[in-house]
Amino acid sequence: MSKATVGPEEEEALIRAIRSGWVTPLGPEVDAFEAEICARTGRRHALALSSGTAALHLALLELGAKPGVCVVLSSMTFAATANAVAYTGAEAVFVDSRESDGNVDPEMMLETVRVLQSEGREVVAAIPVDLFGRCVEYDVLDIGLAKLRVPMLADAAESLGATFNGRAAGAYGRAAAFSFNGNKIMTTSGGGMLVSDDSELINRARYLSAQARQQAPWYEHTEIGYNYRMSNILAAIGRAQLAKxxxxxxxxxxxxxxxxxxxxxxxxxxxxxxxxxxxxxxxxxxxxxxxxxxxxxxxxxxxxxxxxxxxxxxxxxxxxxxxxxxxxxxxxxxxxxxxxxxxxxxxxxxxxxxxxxxxxxxxxxxxxxxxxx
Ligand SMILES: Cc1ncc(COP(=O)(O)O)c(C=O)c1O
Known part of the structure; x- marks a missing residue:
């Protein structure tokens, strides 16, 4: 269906990363890969992670997803989008598609938020999904969700490289998640990226992705963290893929x-x-x-x-x-x-x-x- 296309460039990148000695979940390849994704999408900040699901999960936590609140999301999607909501304990509320292309019906997504809000429910995020590499109607959703004061988290796992009205997939919303799973348009064999213009959101997500370790000379923890970082080796593959x-x-x-x-x-x-x-x-x-x-x-x-x-x-x-x-x-x-x-x-x-x-x-x-x- 969508086999990865890898060749000598990826091989060279791997050797470069191994020889550099950074066989770690951080390093110069990770930093460079994040900067290159920012350049490609026009976003200010990026965080390389172990999967697209991890990117969705961390963004949802930062947007306040937790038991008792709602997250509205596309029903027609891969399970990962809904699983990320479930990890937080928030209630997932699904919205149907447009028949024309399967992407979420934007008016219906806005109406769903209105109905929930009229019932007194707190909606902390709306997640439209760019299906099969085609962007959702970001203009309608961007304006509509802003009016309703609900942040948009774009699931752009499938749409890296696509555009909507001249802006890159991943450039819309408070944050967006990409996947570099082996079947995607480009891959790190497994990995993901969270992008945003909000430095605080990315900094907090970065901290949570590394087991929420506090700045201290010893291992100090005040919150539950996750082991979600991308390895330097895989980031090197990602850079070779991104160039292609x-x-x-x-x-x-x-x-x-x-x-x-x-x-x-x-x-x-x-x-x-x-x-x-x-x-x-x-x-x-x-x-x-x-x-x-x-x-x-x-x-x-x-x-x-x-x-x-x-x-x-x-x-x-x-x-x-x-x-x-x-x-x-x-x-x-x-x-x-x-x-x-x-x-x-x-x-x-x-x-x-x-x-x-x-x-x-x-x-x-x-x-x-x-x-x-
Ligand atoms: C729409 C969608 N969301 C999320 C994901 C999750 O990405 P990952 O497999 O990198 O966790 C995928 C793909 O796998 C996807 O297709």
């Missing part, structure tokens, strides 16, 4: 375009999002996602099984959190869009390292299921 991020995006965009061209004759099939840059809004094309619609008479289950039988990894879109057994009793504001997309949607192999003949193979298998050559 634009190439990865170009390749993934080209792959998306191959699929678009190959399926243009299939009525009722629809791509989620677009491979184009429209007025400074562009996806990173991390994954190509398709709504199979109803006309072709094949649902997501059937297509995923068919691709699998042909040794091709197709995947269902994220199963919405409000449909998950774990979250079935949670409060959710639902319009049916994410359930529809879950039934009909799949992602197609999109890794930057895939060759054109491998993409042709996917296209051939996909078309054969529809009885087309």
């Amino acid at each position: 991020l634009d190439d990865f995006i170009v390749r993934r965009r080209a792959i998306r375009q191959m699929y678009v061209d190959a399926f243009s004759d299939i009525d009722g099939l629809r791509f989620l999002g677009s491979a184009e840059d429209i007025d400074g809004t562009a996806e990173n094309c991390w994954l190509t996602a398709i709504d199979l619609g109803t006309e072709i008479g094949v649902n997501a289950d059937e297509m995923v099984a068919h691709l699998d039988a042909n040794d091709i990894e197709g995947r269902h879109l994220w199963k919405p959190m409000h449909m998950q057994p774990l979250w079935k009793d949670s409060r959710a504001f639902i319009n049916g869009a994410s359930e529809t997309l879950f039934r009909r949607g799949i992602t197609l192999p999109s890794g930057s390292g895939l060759t054109s003949s491998e993409i042709e193979q996917v296209i051939g298998a996909f078309r054969s299921k529809l009885g087309r050559s």
Whole structure:
């Protein structure tokens, strides 16, 4: 689906980091990686961490997430977004998607906050998720949430390199979280980054990420901390990957375009999002996602099984959190869009390292299921 593309540059970076003697969870590669992510996203501060989930968790703690308060978040997401809320003990309240692209319905997210506030509930954060590398409607959410005095924590785990209205993914909100998990558009094999313009938030998160150790000559602790730092070795890989991020995006965009061209004759099939840059809004094309619609008479289950039988990894879109057994009793504001997309949607192999003949193979298998050559 999205295999990491690594080569001699990553190998060199690893050797450089090892030879430097900084085989530690901090060091010059971590500092440089944080500075480079700031430069890429236009943020003032960045904190390299062991995962995107850790970035969400620490940001939520800093925003005041705890038992008794609410966090509003996209229902259609990977479990990590909701898990981070659960770690804090806050109540997760889920919001449905727009059918057009699966991203959270921004008006519905704002309305959810209004309803909760009218009930006297405290909403400490709203987490919209940039699905499959496409930014949510940041303009509507930014203004709307500011009016409601609710900080936005952007889950940009999947969208590094994407833009919205000329600003980078991760540049919106009080803070944003990236993931460098092995399947993302760029990777450190496992890792994440928290970014923000708020120095206090990042400083506090940095302190919590290193077991909340106080400044003292001995090990002094007044709060519970976490072991969430990124290693210097992995940051070196991240820097080599970041230098190639634009190439990865170009390749993934080209792959998306191959699929678009190959399926243009299939009525009722629809791509989620677009491979184009429209007025400074562009996806990173991390994954190509398709709504199979109803006309072709094949649902997501059937297509995923068919691709699998042909040794091709197709995947269902994220199963919405409000449909998950774990979250079935949670409060959710639902319009049916994410359930529809879950039934009909799949992602197609999109890794930057895939060759054109491998993409042709996917296209051939996909078309054969529809009885087309
Ligand atoms: C939307 C979303 N949020 C959060 C995460 C968590 O990132 P990580 O795996 O680095 O913890 C991921 C990916 O794994 C993700 O896709």
